[in-house]
Structure formats: C-alpha cells, structure tokens
Amino acid sequence: MSSCPSKVSSSSLIFGAGVPKPVLTDEEIKLVRDGSNGVRGILPARFYTDPDIWKWEVENVLKKNWLFVGPWDWAEKPGDYFTIEMFGEPLVITRDKEGELHCLVNSCRHRWAKVAQEEKGNASVLVCPYHRWSYNLDGSLRAMSLESIQGLDKKDCGLPQLRLELWNGLIFINFDKDAKPLAPQLAEADKYIKNYGLSKFKFADKMPYESDWNYKFSFETGFEAYHHIGVHNERISEAMPPAAHRVIASGELFTLYGQTGTQEMHEAGVYHPFGTPPWMDEQRAADRSYDAMYLGVYPSLICFIQPHQISFITTQHKSVDRNQSASCISIADWAHEVPNAQTLIANEVQFMKDVQDEDTLACTSLQAGVRSSFNKQGYLHPKFEGWLHHYYEWWVNQIQKEE
Ligand code: FES
Ligand SMILES: [Fe+2]
Numbered sequence: 001m002s003s004c005p006s007k008v009s010s011s012s013l014i015f016g017a018g019v020p021k022p023v024l025t026d027e028e029i030k031l032v033r034d035g036s037n038g039v040r041g042i043l044p045a046r047f048y049t050d051p052d053i054w055k056w057e058v059e060n061v062l063k064k065n066w067l068f069v070g071p072w073d074w075a076e077k078p079g080d081y082f083t084i085e086m087f088g089e090p091l092v093i094t095r096d097k098e099g100e101l102h103c104l105v106n107s108c109r110h111r112w113a114k115v116a117q118e119e120k121g122n123a124s125v126l127v128c129p130y131h132r133w134s135y136n137l138d139g140s141l142r143a144m145s146l147e148s149i150q151g152l153d154k155k156d157c158g159l160p161q162l163r164l165e166l167w168n169g170l171i172f173i174n175f176d177k178d179a180k181p182l183a184p185q186l187a188e189a190d191k192y193i194k195n196y197g198l199s200k201f202k203f204a205d206k207m208p209y210e211s212d213w214n215y216k217f218s219f220e221t222g223f224e225a226y227h228h229i230g231v232h233n234e235r236i237s238e239a240m241p242p243a244a245h246r247v248i249a250s251g252e253l254f255t256l257y258g259q260t261g262t263q264e265m266h267e268a269g270v271y272h273p274f275g276t277p278p279w280m281d282e283q284r285a286a287d288r289s290y291d292a293m294y295l296g297v298y299p300s301l302i303c304f305i306q307p308h309q310i311s312f313i314t315t316q317h318k319s320v321d322r323n324q325s326a327s328c329i330s331i332a333d334w335a336h337e338v339p340n341a342q343t344l345i346a347n348e349v350q351f352m353k354d355v356q357d358e359d360t361l362a363c364t365s366l367q368a369g370v371r372s373s374f375n376k377q378g379y380l381h382p383k384f385e386g387w388l389h390h391y392y393e394w395w396v397n398q399i400q401k402e403e
Contacts, residue, residue: 019052019055019056019059019060020052020056021056021060021399022046022047022050022052022053022056022399024044024396024399024400028041028044028377029396029400031377032377032389032392032393032395032396033393033396038382039379039380039382040379040380040382040386040389040392041377041378041379041380041392042377042378042379042380042388042392043216043377043392043395044375044376044377045370045371045372045375045376045377045378047214047216047395048213048214048216048217048320048321048366048367048370049214049320049321049370049371050320051319051320053320054214054319054320058087058317060398060401061299061395061398062086062087062175062299062300062317063087063175063176064174064175064176064179065174065176065179065253065298065299065300066165066172066173066174066179066182066253066297066300067086067172067173067174067300068170068171068172068297068300068301068312068314069084069091069093069103069171069172069173069314070082070084070093070170070171070314070328071169071170071171071201071203071312071328071330072101072166072169072170072171072199073169073202073203073330074093074120074171074203075093075094075095075101075171076095077095077122078095078096078097078098078099078137079094079095079097079122079123079124079137080094080095080120080121080122081093081094081095081116081120081121081122081123081126081137082119082120083106083116083117083118083119083120084314084316085316085318085324086316086317087317087318088318089105090105090106090107090114091103091104091105091106091162091173092104092106092115092116092126093164093171093173094126094137094138094139095137096136096137096138097124097137100138101164101166101171102137102138102139102161102164103161103162103163103164103173104135104139104159104160104161104162105159105160105161105162106159107159108128108130108133108159109133109141109157109158109159110128110130110131110133110144110157111130111131113128113129113130115127115128115129115135115159117129123137124137125137125142131145132145133145133157135158135159138158138161139158139159139160139161140155140158141154141155141157141158141159144157162174162175163175163176163177163179165181165182165183166199167182167183167186168190168193168194168198168199169198169199169200169201169330170198170301170303170312172297172300172301182253182297185251185252185253185254186251186253186254186297187251188249188250188251188254188256189249189251189254189256189295191249192248192249192256192290192293193256193293193295193305195279195280195284196277196305196307196332197279197332197333198305198310200332200333201309201310201330201331201332201333202330202331202333202336203328203329203330204309204329204330204331204345204348204349205328205329205349205352206314206326206327206328206329207326207327207328207352207353207356208324208325208326209325209326209327209356209360210322210323210324210325211315211322211323211324211325211360211363212321212322212364212367213321213323213363213364213366213367214320214321214367214370215299215315215317215323216299217362217363217366217367218302218313218315218323218325218359218363219296219298219299219300219302219391220388220391221359221362221363221366222294222296222302222303222304222313222359223255223294223296223302223387223388223391224384224385224387224388225240225241225242225244225245225257225259225294225384225385226242226381226384226385227362228240228241228242229241229242230362231358231359231361231362232355232358235354235355235358236355239261239262239265239270240259240261240292242384242385243383243384244259244260244261244262245257245258245259245384246258246260247387248290248293250387250390252394253297253298253394254295254296254297254298255295255296255387255390255391256293256294256295256296257293257294257296257387258289258290258291258292258293258294259291259292259293260288260289261288261291261292262288263288266288266291271288271291271292271306272285272291272307272308273308273344273347273348274308274332274334274335274338274341274344275338277307277308277332277334277335278334279334280307291306291307292304292305292306293305293306296391298391298394298395299394299395300315307332308331308332308335308348309329309330309331309332309335309348310329310330311327311328311329311330311352312327312328312329313325313326313327313328313356314326314328321367327352327353327356328352329348329349329352331345331348380392
C-alpha cells in the first residue's frame with residue numbers, strides 16, 4: 001500500500017546534508033575558549049554574514065535545538081492555531097480538542113498546498129483550500145474530499161509533526177525527533193522563576209518588524225546589559241546600570257542573569273509598578289536581587305522577566321541577514337486585576353516598544369558594521385558582559401561536534 005511521508009527525517013531538510021561545516025582556526029577557538037591576556041573573543045564576523053555558514057547553522061544547530069515560537073495563549077483554546085515559517089518551512093501550531101498543543105508541517109499531503117492560510121485563527125478542522133482534504137487538529141487526515149483514493153491509507157497521510165514542548169508558558173519546537181527534552185535542561189533556571197507563575201501570564205501586545213540582521217544579533221543584544229549605557233542610555237541606564245548585573249544560574253543550554261535594583265528605586269515602586277505581587281511575602285519583596293532577570297536559552301530565546309511581565313522576541317528565520325521578528329509582552333494574570341491595570345499595561349507595552357526601537361538601532365548598526373573586511377573577532381568586556389562567553393563557547397561546541 002502507498003503511503004504519504006509523515007515522519008520528519010534528515011531527507012526533508014531544505015539545504016540537504018551536503019552543506020559544508022564552517023571552519024574555525026585554532027587561534028579563533030582559543031580566543032573564544034581561553035582568551036588572550038584575560039580577554040576573550042566572540043565568534044568571527046563571517047558567522048553573521050556568510051550565507052553558507054547560515055545554511056550550515058540551519059541544518060546543524062537551528063534544526064537540532066529547541067526553537068522558541070510564541071507564548072501559550074497564541075493558541076489558548078481548543079481549535080486555536082497560528083502559522084509561522086522557519087527557513088521556508090511552513091508550520092502551524094494548533095491546540096486540539098483535548099487541549100494538547102501540536103506543531104504540524106503546514107503543507108498538504110495531497111499536492112502540497114498550504115493548509116492553514118491565516119496568521120492565526122480558530123477551526124474545528126483544517127481544510128486544504130486546493131481540493132479540500134481535511135485534517136484534524138492533531139494533524140491526522142480526517143478525510144479526502146469527494147471520494148477516498150483507493151490504495152492510499154488515510155492513517156499514513158497525516159501532516160508531519162515536529163516535537164513541541166511547553167515550558168513556563170513558552171512554546172518551543174524541535175525539528176530533531178531525537179533531541180533531549182528541554183525542561184530538564186532548564187531545571188536550574190526554574191528554581192528562580194517558578195514563583196512567578198509564567199504559565200498563567202497573558203499575552204498583551206506585539207510589535208512585528210523585519211529584522212534585517214543576523215538572528216544572533218537579536219539574541220546577543222538582549223543578552224548583556226553593557227549596552228544600557230549606549231542605545232538605552234536615556235531610558236534605562238540609571239535604573240539598570242551595567243554594573244548591577246550578574247549571573248544567577250547557568251546550564252549547558254542557558255544562562256539566567258539578573259539585576260539587583262537600587263533601594264531608592266525600589267521604594268519609588270520602579271520595579272513593582274503593579275504593586276507587590278500577591279505571592280510575595282515581605283522578606284521576598286525586600287529582596288531586590290531577582291526582580292529583573294534575563295533568560296537566554298541557546299540559540300533562540302532571549303527574554304526579560306519581572307514579577308509582573310515577560311517580554312520576548314520571536315524570530316521566523318529567512319536568511320543570513322533577513323528575518324521576520326516580533327517583540328512581545330505578556331502580563332501576569334494578577335496584574336490585570338489591580339486598579340488602573342489598563343493604563344499600567346499600556347505603559348509596559350510602550351516601554352517594550354521603545355526599548356525595541358533602540359535595540360533595532362543597535363542591530364541595524366551591527367549588521368552594517370560587521371561586513372567590514374577588516375573585522376576578525378570582537379572582544380568581550382570581562383566585567384560587564386563576561387557571561388556572553390558561555391554562549392560563544394556553546395557555539396564553538398556546536399561547530400566542533402561530530403556530525
Ligand atoms: S493540495 Fe491539498 S487537497 Fe489537494
Ligand atoms: Fe537592549
């Protein structure tokens with residue numbers, strides 16, 4: 001009996017297995033891993049400009065690791081879905097009737113039309129517009145239209161399904177069916193954020209933009225506070241100065257760093273604009289060391305977490321220097337209930353947008369500057385951005401891994 005392919009395997013990769021592995025010289029590796037005279041280096045500039053390196057990263061890093069795609073409530077109720085594209089691969093995230101989330105390849109098994117057309121929606125079944133084959137929300141084929149094709153088994157014609165994990169209200173997908181589960185790898189970070197109840201936060205707003213720069217720049221710009229005195233100087237360098245930040249926890253796949261706010265600003269309510277969260281006791285409320293944290297999960301999630309909000313960036317990968325991104329913010333469930341909540345939420349949304357506009361300036365300028373033929377490896381300030389070293393070393397490990 002014939003069957004439609006419904007398993008994602010390496011043969012479905014868009015660039016194939018033949019993309020050559022990028023070469024790092026011994027000197028470049030040494031500068032990242034060990035540094036020179038106490039100063040460590042970052043990835044060479046070509047890792048942000050070379051289309052062939054990007055293709056290798058897609059096949060060997062992005063498709064092998066957990067990719068953050070959005071918050072839980074972009075598909076909140078049964079039947080909700082949203083569509084994305086990763087490296088040209090059309091995908092749809094659905095929530096089925098039982099409440100389970102799925103990541104399906106959004107390409108009909110009949111003759112490959114895109115099944116779900118809209119950016120988001122709600123449907124009891126997904127119907128392909130071309131010849132009206134229909135699919136259940138878990139991807140299984142519900143029916144061929146008019147008459148079933150003899151010789152083709154319906155159960156072999158489901159939409160291919162990628163792995164999906166929901167972690168603290170954040171949806172991650174993985175093209176690699178053998179990838180290690182995500183949650184155990186982030187268990188150490190969980191200790192510091194579990195009280196926040198992120199899985200109940202409610203999406204508030206997003207600002208979509210074309211990110212005309214290498215995706216790593218978005219991650220790296222959110223992964224250090226040194227630039228607060230640069231592009232964010234007017235807005236946040238006083239409340240969040242570089243020297244107030246330190247690493248809280250780190251694992252193979254992540255680093256959680258945070259800022260200890262000043263007593264003065266704490267008393268002025270700067271760090272808790274919605275008031276003290278209901279779950280905080282007095283002792284915890286007085287402890288300012290975990291009230292502003294940044295979590296970087298390599299290579300795809302960078303987010304800013306406070307007790308009342310989480311802001312994050314989603315990226316749909318298109319090419320080495322052009323992607324579709326959105327800066328987004330979700331607000332704690334309890335914060336929606338405080339007096340004046342709508343005004344306070346509007347302030348948080350505006351703040352997120354203003355900060356992103358400044359980071360867009362930084363990333364645009366990075367992509368324009370990185371092209372110089374004089375660039376080799378940049379340097380890390382050991383005091384103010386030293387933890388980026390952990391991330392760059394992770395990249396070197398990816399490149400040195402056996403394929
Ligand atoms: S391509 Fe989808 S039903 Fe024909
Ligand atoms: Fe920034």
